[in-house]
């Protein structure tokens with residue numbers, strides 16, 4: 001487990017790309033449909049019970065919420081999406097903000113997409129996957145709330161999602177996770193470590209036969 005993530009501290013919230021921390025270093029963004037379990041996952045990964053609660057305070061739910069890991073690495077909690085009753089204007093604004101952030105943010109080096117294992121690959125999830133495919137951003141998918149299914153059913157869902165995404169041609173990894181049972185944490189940390197690895201180091205990794 002990488003204890004560096006336990007030092008995460010809230011930096012600020014931003015409704016657009018203007019008030020964001022300087023676009024340097026490396027940033028990993030967490031995305032997910034509302035209620036998928038994204039805040040719980042961030043809290044579990046950072047071992048800080050209240051960290052992502054900041055992103056849920058009124059006025060901040062539709063913002064980019066930034067957390068500092070160290071001088072050069074950050075987490076970003078992206079606004080959730082998916083309440084059917086959200087007005088069209090809010091949906092449009094969300095879409096614009098996400099597209100801008102995902103295409104313009106130079107320090108963005110990977111996305112962790114959180115899905116409820118019982119409802120994977122929603123329309124929102126496909127949108128994120130297509131954005132990552134378009135920009136070539138590496139993606140790590142967490143099928144969370146794995147404790148809600150028995151072992152066999154959870155494994156089945158994992159295999160089905162892997163199969164559905166099998167043809168997608170960009171760096172993509174998928175795993176089961178549970179914030180409640182604290183399972184899958186090491187695997188996510190490893191994926192995030194890889195995202196944060198400087199590009200030249202990444203490229204000089206020896207090929208595994």
Ligand code: GDP
Pocket residue numbers: 032033034035036037038039040041080144145146147148177178179180181
């Ligand atoms: P967010 O809207 O995506 O940030 O979702 P939250 O993290 O707030 O979680 C939504 C609901 O799912 C809350 O009631 C959580 O307690 C619950 N939840 C989140 N993760 C898990 C998990 O791994 N297992 C179970 N059983 N419940 C979870």
